[in-house]
Amino acid sequence: MKIAPYALVASAVVLSTTASAIPAFFKRAGDQAAAFACLFNYFTGQGLSDACSMTIATxxxxxxxxxxxxxxxxxxxxxxxxxxxxxxxxxxxxxxxxxxxxxxxxxxxxxxxxxxxxxxxxxxxxxxxxxxxxxxxxxxxxxxxxxxxxxxxxxxxxxxxxxxxxxxxxxxxxxxxxxxxxxxxxxxxxxxxxxxxxxxxxxxxxxxxxxxxxxGVNLNINNSNGLQFKSLSSHTVDPITGAFSLTLTIILKNPSQLYLNLGDLTLDTVDGTGVAVGTTLLQAVNLVPGDNTITAIVTSSAAASATLYKKVTTMGDTWTLTGAAGTGSKNTVVAAALVSLKAMITIPALNVN
Missing domain, CATH: 2.60.40 (Immunoglobulin-like)
Incomplete structure (x- = not known):
């Protein structure tokens, strides 16, 4: 004797009527069977009742x-x-x-x-x-x-x-x-x-x-390839205070299939000895999969200027960029997201002549 599939499916619906008294696995099976019965009836022209609408909505x-x-x-x-x-x-x-x-x-x-x-x-x-x-x-x-x-x-x-x-x-x-x-x-x-x-x-x-x-983009302190120095575009130095600005071109590697438009990001910058030395502005960060070329403007703090400038122009340094202050973006949602960011970038000895 041949039994229609909708009858086989519908026969399991009774499970759902006692769902509260049976294990979750069987409740799931009952819910599924009830939904299948509803869809089968609908597909065969029998309409979708209010009860079935509620059933398939789960x-x-x-x-x-x-x-x-x-x-x-x-x-x-x-x-x-x-x-x-x-x-x-x-x-x-x-x-x-x-x-x-x-x-x-x-x-x-x-x-x-x-x-x-x-x-x-x-x-x-x-x-x-x-x-x-x-x-x-x-x-x-x-x-x-x-x-x-x-x-x-x-x-x-x-x-x-x-x-x-x-x-x-x-x-x-x-x-x-x-x-x-x-x-x-x-x-x-x-x-x-x-x-x-x-x-x-x-x-x-x-x-x-x-x-x-x-x-994910995997931009973190353990990923040394996440940020890479490419070139020095320009630099300025205050002859009195020693404060300086470096405009760098860097590569941000994105191994994911994420396209993230984050806008301008301002990150605290810490040198290789763990001393806060200023900020780095990453301009118009609009990530696509693969290598992303980004302009980074490094602005030193007055206290660290002389030492840091000498270091990056003679031997280079490794910096950590972080959004720990929570002020890394004008967008409050992005700023809060950057609190978890710590990314390293190695700066070679820069030729500023």
């Missing part, structure tokens, strides 16, 4: 994995509350199969919550975008979207940005409610008399979540 595990081939964040906005631009050209999701249904996602948009360290810190809504699917893997884009930081979670968002800048990798998650258009194919014997065996259907409010691990 995260029932239809997304099994997530990856971003790139991520662009423009952090230069001064909006209050903080709102930044966020996009990706390569969002890939692994999808779970629905028993008795062959489906291809062709279009998607979503409302999303950015979660870091189990804390919801920001939200964004994506515009509708076309999707392609190969087997159980769906790829789409995240069009440029306003990323709105929750007003009481600015510190957590700054920590998220700081992790992307300073760590080798960072994992975060997105909790989504998606509106998707799917091309559905169901064996004819299971669809009659409800509908056609192959049709395009839009399903709103599908709940899902996925974790994403992205390589």
């Amino acid at each position: 995260d029932f595990g239809i997304v099994t994995s997530g990856s971003l081939s790139d991520l662009t964040i423009d952090l230069t906005s001064s909006a209050d509350p903080p709102s930044f631009k966020w996009s990706s050209t390569g969002l890939t999701l692994g999808l779970l199969s629905i028993p008795g249904v062959s489906y291809q996602v062709t279009e998607a948009k979503s409302r999303n919550i950015l979660n870091d360290n189990n804390i919801d810190i920001a939200r964004f809504e994506t515009p509708s975008a076309s999707a392609t699917q190969s087997g159980a893997s769906m790829t789409t884009t995240v069009g440029q979207s306003p990323l709105i930081v929750y007003t009481d979670k600015q510190a957590q968002f700054s920590a998220f940005v700081g992790a992307l800048i300073t760590k080798p990798s960072h994992t975060f998650s997105l909790k989504s409610s998606g509106d998707v258009t799917v091309l559905v194919t169901i064996p004819v014997s299971y669809t009659l008399p409800f509908g056609m065996p192959s049709t395009s259907i839009k399903v709103n409010g599908v709940g899902c979540s996925a974790s994403y691990t992205m390589a």
Whole structure:
């Protein structure tokens, strides 16, 4: 005897009615079975009841994995509350199969919550975008979207940005409610008399979540290749105080697929002996993957001028750049993110003749 797939799926729904009395694993299975039954009925033309709308709005595990081939964040906005631009050209999701249904996602948009360290810190809504699917893997884009930081979670968002800048990798998650258009194919014997065996259907409010691990910029004190001196462009020295300014061209290496627009960054500068010697302004930091050429303007403090100037013009030095003072950017979110930054750069003996 042949049993329709929707009947097999629906038979497991009873698990969800006693979910509170059974282990979480079985509750998850019951939630998933109930959602599959709802979707199967919907795909076969039986409609989506209010109860089913609520069922599929939960995260029932239809997304099994997530990856971003790139991520662009423009952090230069001064909006209050903080709102930044966020996009990706390569969002890939692994999808779970629905028993008795062959489906291809062709279009998607979503409302999303950015979660870091189990804390919801920001939200964004994506515009509708076309999707392609190969087997159980769906790829789409995240069009440029306003990323709105929750007003009481600015510190957590700054920590998220700081992790992307300073760590080798960072994992975060997105909790989504998606509106998707799917091309559905169901064996004819299971669809009659409800509908056609192959049709395009839009399903709103599908709940899902996925974790994403992205390589970070890895700009930290243990990465000696993160910042590299390239050339001295100009220098000035005050003949009375000995205070000086050096305009350098440096290379900031970004091994990740992150595109981060951070604007101007002013970092405290410490010499090789651990003495604070002034500040370094990194102008218009707009990172792309690979080598980034940046203008750095070093301004000495009066107390350290003579000693430091002699050192960098005769033997060179190794400096540590840090945002520890929390004033590294006019943007308060970025300034707070830089508190965790400590990056080293080796300056060779400079020819100032």
